[in-house]
Amino acid sequence: MKKGSILTLDIEKFADKGKSLTRLDGYVVFVPGAVPGDRVKARVYRKRKKFAEAALIEVLAPSPLRTEPTCSYFGTCGGCKWQHVDYQAQLDAKTQSVRESFEHAGGRSDVTVHPALGAEDRYYYRNKMEFSFSAGRWLTPDEISSGKDFNTSFALGLHVPGNFAKVLDLHECHLQSAWSASFVNAVRTFCLENEWSAWHPRKHTGYLRHLVIRQAANTEEIMVNLVTSHHDADRMAAMSTWIQETAPQVTTFINTINSGVAQTAFGEAMHTVFGPGLIHDRIGDHTFEIAPNAFFQTNTRQAETLYRVAAEYAALTPDDLVYDLYCGAGTISLYVAPKVKQVIGVELVEEAVQNARRNAAANGISNVTFETGDMMTLFNEEFIACNGKPDVLIVDPPRAGLHPKVVRQIGELAPERFIYVSCNPHSQAKDLSYLTDTFEVVQVQPVDLFPHTHHIESVAQLRLRK
Numbered sequence: 442m443k444k445g446s447i448l449t450l451d452i453e454k455f456a457d458k459g460k461s462l463t464r465l466d467g468y469v470v471f472v473p474g475a476v477p478g479d480r481v482k483a484r485v486y487r488k489r490k491k492f493a494e495a496a497l498i499e500v501l502a503p504s505p506l507r508t509e510p511t512c513s514y515f516g517t518c519g520g521c522k523w524q525h526v527d528y529q530a531q532l533d534a535k536t537q538s539v540r541e542s543f544e545h546a547g548g549r550s551d552v553t554v555h556p557a558l559g560a561e562d563r564y565y566y567r568n569k570m571e572f573s574f575s576a577g578r579w580l581t582p583d584e585i586s587s588g589k590d591f592n593t594s595f596a597l598g599l600h601v602p603g604n605f606a607k608v609l610d611l612h613e614c615h616l617q618s619a620w621s622a623s624f625v626n627a628v629r630t631f632c633l634e635n636e637w638s639a640w641h642p643r644k645h646t647g648y649l650r651h652l653v654i655r656q657a658a659n660t661e662e663i664m665v666n667l668v669t670s671h672h673d674a675d676r677m678a679a680m681s682t683w684i685q686e687t688a689p690q691v692t693t694f695i696n697t698i699n700s701g702v703a704q705t706a707f708g709e710a711m712h713t714v715f716g717p718g719l720i721h722d723r724i725g726d727h728t729f730e731i732a733p734n735a736f737f738q739t740n741t742r743q744a745e746t747l748y749r750v751a752a753e754y755a756a757l758t759p760d761d762l763v764y765d766l767y768c769g770a771g772t773i774s775l776y777v778a779p780k781v782k783q784v785i786g787v788e789l790v791e792e793a794v795q796n797a798r799r800n801a802a803a804n805g806i807s808n809v810t811f812e813t814g815d816m817m818t819l820f821n822e823e824f825i826a827c828n829g830k831p832d833v834l835i836v837d838p839p840r841a842g843l844h845p846k847v848v849r850q851i852g853e854l855a856p857e858r859f860i861y862v863s864c865n866p867h868s869q870a871k872d873l874s875y876l877t878d879t880f881e882v883v884q885v886q887p888v889d890l891f892p893h894t895h896h897i898e899s900v901a902q903l904r905l906r907k
């Protein structure tokens with residue numbers, strides 16, 4: 442096999458990051474876009490010592506796990522790479538990926554991993570979408586073959602996978618809501634009519650950078666956050682009037698300024714153009730205020746399932762002291778607070794901690810306190826001496842997992858009950874592998890918050906070894 446070889450392959454299984462793989466005499470070949478059970482023709486574009494990657498040319502015999510994708514951008518857009526896979530097969534693949542994380546990264550093949558809990562809403566489930574502007578528009582194969590002329594110096598949509606500069610100009614999207622997709626189209630027209638330029642990711646010029654839409658699932662509130670390279674009061678006044686006239690559903694409009702080169706919706710300044718500068722959403726019995734940069738689970742409905750599983754695994758009692766570490770806007774803290782004596786939350790982002798405190802007050806919950814700080818430095822003997830040894834420890838860190846210092850501290854703290862919630866089962870399994878002497882993994886429950894992607898949340902229940 443050489444680079445450029447064309448192979449006929451029978452696809453065996455899903456692999457890391459949603460790719461599929463097969464083996465030829467033990468040599469692994471990854472084929473992105475293929476589905477287990479497919480027979481495909483594919484061209485090798487990368488060859489390494491232990492594996493090769495091949496691009497799908499043709500499906501010779503389709504897998505029974507295939508289904509018709511909904512979106513016309515499927516195959517080009519990086520948003521939902523598994524729209525062509527039957528939903529139960531997606532869930533099975535996610536369950537298997539959690540099991541394999543514990544086997545490979547955690548060195549444990551005996552962990553009980555339950556089948557992933559699926560979502561009822563397979564489309565329009567996200568409460569937050571971050572669209573990008575770019576002075577480099579990526580054309581789909583259909584757009585190229587249409588023979589039409591396109592303005593390729595302006596795009597508003599999502600990045601194509603693996604390309605930081607090029608953006609697909611999305612005219613439909615099934616991730617947030619039909620309203621959100623139509624609003625994106627209206628913003629594009631408004632910006633083009635006013636001749637506002639899109640950010641050029643290589644030259645670092647242009648005005649428009651990102652359009653972030655946060656649409657609450659259980660209230661009528663909508664936040665629009667336009668990220669621009671600099672502040673222009675006149676333009677924002679014009680856009681504010683336009684939004685209020687054409688999209689009265691929008692309850693608050695924010696202009697974030699990011700003049701740096703990093704392609705992020707965070708910035709050095711934030712102006713609230715109209716409205717309160719935040720929105721509210723409800724999970725379970727509680728209402729949460731959400732600031733522009735505060736973390737909030739993007740699938741509100743399934744977040745409730747996730748928290749329910751975490752709370753069940755914590756087997757809470759009225760005398761419990763609970764630590765909720767990496768607590769964001771305090772969602773897990775407030776969810777468990779009515780069932781326990783006291784909850785202490787820790788979070789890095791000050792804005793989220795302020796949200797958490799106000800959320801507690803607004804929901805009439807007085808047995809929670811929140812501290813701002815970096816877990817790596819804050820979570821030490823002094824913190825524990827000051828707050829007391831918890832009966833239950835809940836952690837929900839970002840994708841990278843726990844800092845080794847935090848893992849060590851958890852080992853020393855040795856709480857009776859420990860719940861690890863994670864959006865990255867690989868880092869979850871790896872972190873827990875360092876705590877095998879202290880904790881036994883009782884069970885793991887994957888919960889699907891991200892249909893049509895390979896992402897999965899995973900809740901692990903751990904018990905202190907006697």
Ligand SMILES: C[S@@+](CC[C@H](N)C(=O)[O-])C[C@H]1O[C@@H](n2cnc3c(N)ncnc32)[C@H](O)[C@@H]1O
Binds near residue numbers: 738773789
């Ligand atoms: C996956 S979110 C979980 C938030 C919350 N549990 C929820 O369900 O909404 C992880 C949170 O950890 C916070 N975080 C990231 N690094 C941190 C650190 N070093 N110390 C404390 N918090 C951190 C992030 O700001 C984010 O709010």
